[in-house]
Amino acid sequence: MSAGQAQATPAAPTTEASSKSIPATQKSWRVTGSGDIDKVLKFGDVPVPKLKKGDILVKVQAAALNPVGHKVLKLLPGFIARRAKAHEFEIAGVVVDANGTEFKEGDEIFGAIPVLSVFQNGYGALAQYTAVSAQQAILRPKNVTPTQAAGLSIAGLTAYQGLIDIAKLEAGQSVFINGGSTAVGSFAIQLAKAKGAHVAVSASGKNEQYVRNLGADEFFDYTKAPLHEQLLAADPNPKYHVFLEAVGMNDPTLFVESEKYLAPGGVFLDVGPQGGYLKFFWKVFLQPSWLGGTKRKWKLIALDVKKEYLVAFAKLVEEGKVKPLVDSVFSFEDTLKAYERIKTSRATGKVVVKVDPTAE
Template identity: 40%
Template structure:
């Protein structure tokens, strides 16, 4: 449950546990804990970790629930008591390491490692998580230099997606030691300066799910933002159902890979685009047809080959709306939706103004003025616990696969290399940073 080398340090004996308990709790609260500890000692469990495992209905040395032992039957408990939870918290180090963005700009000029950051105090609706792995997202890299200082809080802890362990469940459905994955939301980053690239962070319970046992922490860390973007785009906005036809532009991207798998689980027929060298990999995610975008003009190819059998939805993961949407009408059913994930604005005020004019001319102009007679939207991703649990279930059933492109250390050299890899746009899978 807790990997070797964990920085968690516990008092050495059960008597010291009671000493800590008397300091912060009344005799009425401590008495039942003393009885439980005495019972544990009789059965040879003499460390706080043993007691915690027993309290969780997990015999010492085991990491998953088993049939209750004689000791557990005597204790008649299946959750950590508030006293033991507080003792667990008292064993944490006084400070932690976090990566902070201090100012707007490229990562080489704007971020710093703070080795003396305080461990956050609990808040209602939040749990304390010991982070083990953080997956980078293109959004995090882009917003470092694009969002103005007045629109966000500085300093800001970096990134969103994470996997770790519950340290304080704070009366939630989680228990101490549960392995979880999820995210610190983009809103929390902007308004509160809370991200994922730290050792101990507060996360809203609604933004976490139990990690499937059959995937690694690195894989779990890469699910949340990309997985929810794919799921919400297909289910909430495109409303894909069994038997429908879907085109995904950018099948080898992380969102594209998730979208292919989710669409196939929904029973859709999936056509996607990627480069020829990645075709076999993308095919392994379940795509029915693959188009090598490097060998054809993609919009023209689609019009030539799919006009007679158009799509019920087009999910543009690449963000190629200016080139693609104006020519999408012949291959998109009249009631279908053209959904795009993002638009990369060019640099320079003049270039941005010209781009926005073209965007209006292409995507906003009404049909009676020559606009495209099809509906389009930007995909918007929101935290959704039910959908996060759905993604976890798909992963546990091996119906949702996460590929890891590369992993990096938490030091400056490692983190900078991770961001550099992200900027190449050549990663085939998630880029993950390990948290010590």
């Protein structure tokens, strides 16, 4: 989905919502316990949140869903999960109470509510109104709509933090992205190309044109053979400076074999292991090189929603160098159907819930 032409100015304020019209209660998707999301996420009435110092109250226009949204509810004990009066972590909306921050009522923003904050403070993105830290929100670029902007912050900043902040990717270097059609992978392709890097990508064959349209220079179909075998056969020269595991490792083989395709001094970035934890920790952290351990750096991308990252990423969006990627849009009432789409692991781009039916 095109973001349109780059604009240097922020979105114009709207005066539709004001503090005088804020209700006492609202509709939200709240968490009722631990377990499968289709059983524990319920639609109903909850209070509009009270603000703490440094927070802003936002009338939510759109929320983007994340795989961690349904996975975390199977891991948390029920007494913690039930703290979330509204679930999920990415929003776009309109400020209705600036609460003494740098924002003003009517500002159109996008941002993120970290996972921990949702279960500590009780409010995430799937509500008509939510509280957001002013340090984790910025003005929405004028060249993107609320439904496009809702999905920028978590996947976009994960890719940005990994490639730019941790790996220090430079022009002329090469990067391999495993899972190029995922939300993180899709943003990573665009960021790497914006930096002037050579980009190789893996995805299923049906998504080859999708990732090439984003800027991928080389393509590997992971369904044809184990990916590490394909990389060994390709024998890249020069070797990749950065390897981004955007899917999350179930098997550490890609890292174990990475000396053959990741340059000395290169970094293996990972969004986090997805299983096989004992083998993972042995192969990645514990096995010494003299017992076959891998002589390459492994780095976890532990997302930190910093204002400076949001500002830098939004600038790339304004300039048209990074485009928002929306797989599908669902109504607020159909949030559980939106999670069904997420759980297929076939979404290319973000799955978005339109909380305000009038939002673009």
